[in-house]
Amino acid sequence: MLTAEQNEELTAVEAGTPMGEVLRRYWYPVAFTRELEEFPVKRVELLGDFFALWRSPSGRYGIIPEPCPHRKASMAYGVVEGDGLRCPYHGWKFDVDGACTDQPAEKDNTNFQERVRATAGKVEELGGLVWAYVGPDPAPLLPRFDVYVMDGFRDIGWADIPCNYVQVMENAVDPHHVEHLHGRYFEFIGRHEGFTAPASFGKKHQRIGFDAFQWGIIKRRVLAGASEDNDDWKVGHPLVFPYNMRVGGGGIHQMQIRVPINRTTTRFMLYTVHAPEGYEPVAQQTVPDYEIPVFDERGHHVVDYVEGQDIMAWVTQGPITDRTTEHLGRSDIGVAMLRKMFRQQMAAVAKGEDPLGTIREPHERIDLPCEKDKFHAGGAQFALDFCAMGSTRYSPAIETIRQVHLSAADRVAADHEAGRTSFLPAGGIGTATLAPDTSAQVDSGRIPR
Amino acid sequence: MTRPPSTPPDGSAGARIDRRFAADVEAHRRDAPRFCPACARDLGLATEFWEGDERRFYCWCATCGWTGEITTTGETARGHEPQD
Numbered sequence: 001m002l003t004a005e006q007n008e009e010l011t012a013v014e015a016g017t018p019m020g021e022v023l024r025r026y027w028y029p030v031a032f033t034r035e036l037e038e039f040p041v042k043r044v045e046l047l048g049d050f051f052a053l054w055r056s057p058s059g060r061y062g063i064i065p066e067p068c069p070h071r072k073a074s075m076a077y078g079v080v081e082g083d084g085l086r087c088p089y090h091g092w093k094f095d096v097d098g099a100c101t102d103q104p105a106e107k108d109n110t111n112f113q114e115r116v117r118a119t120a121g122k123v124e125e126l127g128g129l130v131w132a133y134v135g136p137d138p139a140p141l142l143p144r145f146d147v148y149v150m151d152g153f154r155d156i157g158w159a160d161i162p163c164n165y166v167q168v169m170e171n172a173v174d175p176h177h178v179e180h181l182h183g184r185y186f187e188f189i190g191r192h193e194g195f196t197a198p199a200s201f202g203k204k205h206q207r208i209g210f211d212a213f214q215w216g217i218i219k220r221r222v223l224a225g226a227s228e229d230n231d232d233w234k235v236g237h238p239l240v241f242p243y244n245m246r247v248g249g250g251g252i253h254q255m256q257i258r259v260p261i262n263r264t265t266t267r268f269m270l271y272t273v274h275a276p277e278g279y280e281p282v283a284q285q286t287v288p289d290y291e292i293p294v295f296d297e298r299g300h301h302v303v304d305y306v307e308g309q310d311i312m313a314w315v316t317q318g319p320i321t322d323r324t325t326e327h328l329g330r331s332d333i334g335v336a337m338l339r340k341m342f343r344q345q346m347a348a349v350a351k352g353e354d355p356l357g358t359i360r361e362p363h364e365r366i367d368l369p370c371e372k373d374k375f376h377a378g379g380a381q382f383a384l385d386f387c388a389m390g391s392t393r394y395s396p397a398i399e400t401i402r403q404v405h406l407s408a409a410d411r412v413a414a415d416h417e418a419g420r421t422s423f424l425p426a427g428g429i430g431t432a433t434l435a436p437d438t439s440a441q442v443d444s445g446r447i448p449r
Numbered sequence: 450m451t452r453p454p455s456t457p458p459d460g461s462a463g464a465r466i467d468r469r470f471a472a473d474v475e476a477h478r479r480d481a482p483r484f485c486p487a488c489a490r491d492l493g494l495a496t497e498f499w500e501g502d503e504r505r506f507y508c509w510c511a512t513c514g515w516t517g518e519i520t521t522t523g524e525t526a527r528g529h530e531p532q533d
Binding site for chain 2: 001002003006322324325327328329330332333335336337339340343344347
């Protein structure tokens, strides 16, 4: 439970607010690479502001606020010329640094051109996504998290969901929801709709823990039938501050991305890399993207798949959930820890410091800790459940993905028989991040159940 | 996105102010710690949660970085655990 003022502060995304200033210190995916190859200009909404994003014929990207500095017409309808973008209304042209380079109807007057500079952001392409930074200079580097650069077959599911991103992030530090929302509730829906829900999602939590680290918070759990020696506890997986969660298992690596489009709209993206042991490379010209369903034709939530269940929970909490009337329990301590982390980063930015998870050192790949044996369900079984019962069922590449996992399993068996070591794509830390017999920073201990 | 024109019909009560818990809101405003026990400056954040009958506040001080839980006790503070 928070005060209304604290809830307001926590959920803000707008420029000039403490949280909005934190959020403007990070890079965000704002387009699929293939979008700007198909048409070179896109209107982008990010953090409550609108921008024009473009790609020049030479492959350079630019992003500037949508209103033309001249008379506010939309630059998102602009004309890409050279590396710049020309306003469709009177032809003022801006380069990727935001400089006005042409005012066709004006006399040669460089002072006027310098006065009307657009505030340009930074844009880079990585992993089939176009990323933008719209905060103050100097921009940090775009973090090359493992999923975006590792070998594997990739696709991207997405949905725009009508709620504030913080309630999506709070879900990332809420281990208990899995056994209910994706366990008991999944089984209930399955009984009524005639399918069998995956058994591994319903295992009871025996212990939960959280550790703050350089990229966010590592979430840990011990499920019934397992121990602290299992990956779910000793490795865990991270909330990647402030808007991601790294998950995976069974040869699947995924970043769940939750871009704050505005205060009550979140672009939920599932960036998935299928990279099982024994993976045999599959050529991809483009990374396929696909929209996942939120509502059915009756306006009801689609709840017969894992992410649809999550979306139902996030959205039905309200566009901005009212934290003045919530009732947290001890099991919600991860939520309280995350709110503290948000508040800490507001203070850091106010003092002129870089917030958590910004990086300025050049790097090849950032491996994030992530359990490989998820829910101790076995690799192949988890992968099959993931494909059948999660958002991947909507992927246009679903048959290829199944084949990736089946071929890899065959290859591993053949390699095993021949005494060879199977190829394992690099990425993700599947080794312990917590020493044996130590507690997490925030630790429930064994939960009597 | 396929978004209905308004609140989904399958219920999103959280979108409206929940009048059932007005007393808890008032109690939170009254009891949430305002000052850091370590440095006595304004406390940065106090998230209230419940454990059994106890109301607890998970606190963080923006000035000195102190983190801890503060529990309301009412008139009677808890004594020692019973000895066997």
